[in-house]
Amino acid sequence: MNRISQTLTQLQxxxxxxxxxxxxxGDPSQDFTLPAMHALVAAGANILELGVPFSDPMAEGPVIQRGHERALAHHTSLTSTLEVVRQFRATNTHTPVVLMGYANPVERMGFAKFVNAAVEAGVDGLLTVDLPPEEAETLNGLLADAGLETIYLIAPTSSDSRVEQITRVASGFVYYVSLKGVTGAGHLDVQSVADKLAIIRRSTQVPVLVGFGIKDADSAKAIAHVADGVVVGSALVVMMEASKPATELFADMSTLVADIRRGLDSL
Amino acid sequence: MSLETGTTVDFNAQPDARGHFGPYGGRFVSETLIYALDQLEEIYTRLKRDPQFQAEIDHDLAHYVGRPSPLYFAESWTQKVGGAQLFLKREDLNHTGAHKINNTIGQALLAKHTGKKRVIAETGAGQHGVATATVAARLGLECVVYMGSEDIQRQSLNVYRMKLLGATVVPVTSGSKTLKDAMNEAMRDWVTNVDDTFYIIGTAAGPHPYPQLVRDFQSVIGREARAQCLAQTGRLPDALVACVGGGSNAIGLFHPFLSDASVAMYGVEAGGFGLDSGKHAAPLSAGIPGILHGNRTYLMEDENGQIIETHSVSAGLDYPGVGPEHSWLKDLGRVNYVAITDDEAMAGFRRLTRTEGIMPALESSHAVAYGEKLAASLPQDAIVIVNMSGRGDKDILTVAKIDGIQV
Structure with missing residues (x-):
């Protein structure tokens, strides 16, 4: 069983x-990412999503855009990201790692080459923001054959038939986008999330995690009441904007993650 | 595939139901936008067969835009160049000074039918921004235009025009601060405000159905040019020349001629400082296929799949991608894609201005410069149509700066 399903089943x-x-x-530097991954796990993260930087991250808000720009400034690539995962696996064989990014770097590397490299590095799943299921048949086939999960976004605007179409190919977990907007936006509406999750669960058994707009223990708890879990992104990435030594950044990240972890475990 | 086999392709059957032109096009967007694209496709598919909608567009094109635009035999220019007869399709004479209004008239009518009260647009040279602000003012719609801060500097006249028309111009400071970044930002706005906002894309690129509907709205250029050429000369032209950034004026001119096998076509990309310099905006001449801004198409990117910064003297061509139908036409060999450098374009700008009293936009100057090269290589009885996609008034400050003159 894939590490993602294993982890989510155990949590359930x-x-x-x-x-x-x-x-x-690679944000804020390439050296930072590997120890940061371990620090996040130690603070209570169950799944690590690693953003693959792209020059044109269309779905990201300003905070994560700047993260992509910082990472690209010192030449972080899909190749160097896979290398970080490989190093992470040297000491951590249980925490799932999902790559989240845009289609073009994967297309440029070549689908087959990417899938082989991802398996070899110890990646567990892929979420490609701008590759909807109808354009992803070839890649999804290769990923499935290799035992990698295909994570999909579902949006508040997704119709019921669209939800069915996506859940037919979604595996690992479904990532529900809690609001209309880019990453890091505000205004969470828990009731509308609950309503949509009910629709999603009619067509899939796969756990549903909710992201976009979750920034602290309170918002995480509110959403986790109705979801199988939460995704925290911009609230961590924004920390990288402070020009602090890495040790202080690890401490800031760990404090936030541990706080959210306690909040979730209090449910 | 060769030109000969290209003639057996049914050019009117493209794109397919999912927006593909061969391997290009498609719909590569985040999930939130899928429903908006489905909605747009549904409305467009219904309205394009509606005679009343077509009549509305035709009425606006005739009485508001000022169509048909002339097909003008540029006799002095032809004599100066000394070769084929050069005709100009005068899109520069349209209301607002470029071909862009053909598309914004159509999309604004679509917006009206969706009931959305807010329109957004991206712009490079500012011509599409002006054309969008214009139709928004007329229909009483709120209008927000995203423009790279670099382009705001070099196209300050158009920025002020948009403001006078009541639009909000939002400077985009991310990435290369040009057209591609403006498009990213417009997409982000659309994702956030998708319920009440209509995104008027300015070129024949982006996710399906935009490449198709922009082409359809711009095809009035080619339909008119074909009829005018037949009426004025008794035959079809031998060649068509148009500049290609995203490629909307070019596909608009080319599309109605695609099945006319005798008509050669040249799409002229921005060669910047030269293709060898790497500083250009010519993905069809020097790029490879990839995925950006909702479609698969030829792109300028590095070995890691990151989009690279482009350069052109003309803001409207300064874009690392191109409309997907052009990518397909390139692979088919039906259209030849070539590049003209900044210097060659400037020379074309000056020559046409002096010989015909017609000042082309710097974008169109690329087509002018290639049209001269091509005409010089052809016999005197050959006919070449160059698309004068816009007028040069907006570029006066850029030209003055190149000349070292403070205006």
Whole structure:
């Protein structure tokens, strides 16, 4: 069984909610990412999402855009991101790692080459923001054959038939986008999230994690009442904007993640 | 595929139901926008067969835009160049000074039918921004235009025009601060305000159905040019020349001629400082296929799949991608894609201005410069139509700066 399903099943059995954290690979520096991944796990993250930086991250708000720009400024790439995952796996074989990014770097590397490299590095799943299921048949086939999960976004604007179409190919977990907007936006509406999750659960058994707009223990708890887990991204990436030593950034990140973890475990 | 086999392709059957032109096009967007694109496709598919909608567009094109635009035999220029007869399709004479209004008239009518009260647009040279602000003013719609801060500097006249028309111009400071970044920002706005906002894309690129509907709205250029050429000369032209940034004026001119096998076509990309310099905006001449801004198409990117910064003297061509139908036409060999450098374009700008008293936009100057090269290589009885996609008034400050003159 893939690490993602294993982790989420175990959490469900324990009656706990999943906490997924997002960092941009190579932000604020390439050396930072590997120790940051370990620090996030130690603070209570269950799934690590690693953003693959792209020159044109269309779905990101200003905070994560700047993270992509910082990472690209010192030449972070899909290749160097896979290398970080490989190094992470040297000491951590249980925490799932999901790559989240845009289609073009994967297309440029070549689908088959990417899938082989991802398996070899120890990646567990891929979420490609701008590759909807109808354009992803070839890549999804290769990913499935290799045992990698295909994570999909579902949006508040997704119609019921669209939800069915996506859940037919979604595996690992479904990532529900809590609001209309880019990453890091505000205004969470828990009731509308609950309504949509009910629709999603009619067509899939796969756990549903909710992201976009979750920034602290309170917002995480509110959403986790109705979801299987939450994704925290911009609230972590914004920390990278402070010109602090890495040790202080690790401490800031760990404090926030541990706080959210406690909040989720209090449910 | 060769030109000969290209003639057996049914050019009117493209794109397919999912927006593909061969391997290009499609719909590569985040999930939030899928419903808005589905909605747009549904409305457009219904309205394009509606005679009343077509009549509305035709009425606006005739009485508001000032169509048909002339097909003008540029006799002095032809004599100066010394070769084929050069005709100009005068899109520069349209209301607001460029071909862009053909598309914004159509999309604004679509917006009206969706009931959305807010329109957004991206712009490079500012011509599409002006054309969008214009139709928004007329229909009483709120209008927000995203423009790279770099382009705001070099196209300050158009920025002020948009403001006078009541639009809000939002400077985009991310990435290369040009057209591609403006498009990213417009997409982000659309994702956030998708319920009440209509995105008027300015070129024949982006996610399906935009490349198709922009082409359809711009095809009035080619339909008119074809009829005018037949009426004025008794035959079809031998060649068409148009500049290609995203490629909307070019596809508008080319599309109605695609099945006319005798008509050669040249899409002219921005060669910047030269293709060898790497500082240009010519993805069809020097790029490879990839995925950006909702479609698969030829792009300028590095070995890691990152989009690279482009350069052109003309803001409207300064874009690392191109409309997907052009990518397909390139692979088919139906259209030849070539590049003209900044210097060559400037020379074309000056020559046409002096010989015909017609000042082309710097974008169109690329087509002018290639049209001269091509005409010089052809016999005197050959006919070449150059698309004068816009007028040069907006570029006066850029030209003055190149000349070292403070205006």
């Amino acid at each position: 059995n324990e009656g706990r909610k999943a906490l997924a954290t997002y960092l941009v690979s």
